Ligand code: SF4
């Protein structure tokens with residue numbers, strides 16, 4: 272089922288996945304399922320921001336700031352799609368409780 | 376289709392149409408018998424049995440057949456078989472030494488479902504190609520065959536077998552491929568199987584350090600020189616750069632979805648049954664290919680073992696789920712064990728050049 276990601280979802284790296292950084296990107300590998308994803312340098316930055324205390328909106332804004340030459344709407348869309356992939360492959364999870372806290 | 380067939384469809388058959396060849400290549404892993412005259416010959420297995428096996432295999436997922444050999448065009452009924460495959464919507468790939476192609480054959484191929492013809496060229500001159508292929512005149516004939524193919528709509532590829540003696544031909548072959556508008560150049564380091572073993576005994580194979588430096592040169596320089604040809608250096612994924620893993624087509628073996636039919640009708644794990652008879656699982660003259668695919672203990676074990684029970688560096692590699700340990704046939708012929716690690720990655724690991732970032736535990 273396709274996950275619909277909301278701007279106020281908080282994201283956290285899956286701690287059992289293996290993250291391996293290389294010169295021009297990184298690999299994410301899940302030893303249980305064998306899922307493997309290659310990510311480029313922008314992907315690495317996005318993944319590293321998924322530390323549990325940032326929302327989708329925080330992450331997209333932080334990254335978009337560094338890529339001012341790309342239209343904001345487009346880059347935010349791309350980042351969301353990328354995050355959605357990470358969630359579907361279980362490299363990143365949505366944190367329900369922080370989400371609730373933040374709304375107060 | 377049973378549940379098992381859905382999980383592991385038999386998508387490709389490697390059809391070793393004949394065990395004969397009109398050349399005598401020193402690196403051939405099949406070690407075919409030489410057919411000196413080059414005249415048409417029919418191998419032992421009648422085409423009607425091949426057709427029956429193909430129809431049966433369609434019911435368990437068959438979509439593609441690779442015709443190889445020996446030299447497949449030594450069989451005069453190859454065109455009849457290709458017509459049959461086309462009428463059954465099976466995609467056909469062909470590996471040939473190119474020397475027996477002529478206008479009439481290429482025209483027939485062009486009207487069929489042939490997707491790609493790969494022609495073996497190991498050198499960019501008569502001297503270097505023929506020093507390994509051992510038959511005078513075969514270089515020009517291969518080039519002529521390739522030229523006919525490039526004028527058709529069929530996809531084309533040059534396959535080069537690489538050893539110490541022809542490193543300097545890589546760029547020249549890429550130039551030829553570019554000039555002739557060939558789709559791709561695939562470079563296979565010679566394997567220590569079949570006649571290729573002699574290259575290792577004579578130390579004419581390339582060390583892992585050399586292979587890695589050639590790989591870097593191809594990725595960072597040579598590939599950038601050409602707009603339209605795809606250059607594939609066939610070393611395992613674990614030894615490629617991240618950029619090339621993500622940006623170019625990887626030639627990975629899908630051994631869990633492939634079966635081989637040898638020239639005598641033997642059903643084998645790809646072509647390895649030719650030299651390793653333990654890996655023959657039946658014969659299409661007497662056995663139902665679907666039954667072999669679903670129930671043979673060797674395939675059942677392979678499905679259970681790959682990639683979970685790969686050993687050595689393959690067992691520790693993050694690519695094992697997609698790479699499946701590169702060529703299982705060569706692993707078996709080197710160690711007698713289908714789960715052992717692939718010799719090139721093993722060598723890389725032992726020399727300390729296997730990338731740390733791709734290892735677990
Ligand atoms: S170590 Fe084995 S699984 Fe990993 S890339 Fe090499 S051959 Fe493939």
Ligand code: SF4
Pocket residue numbers: 628629630633644645646701702703704705
């Ligand atoms: S096991 Fe080796 S020879 Fe057989 S199909 Fe795979 S790569 Fe090719």
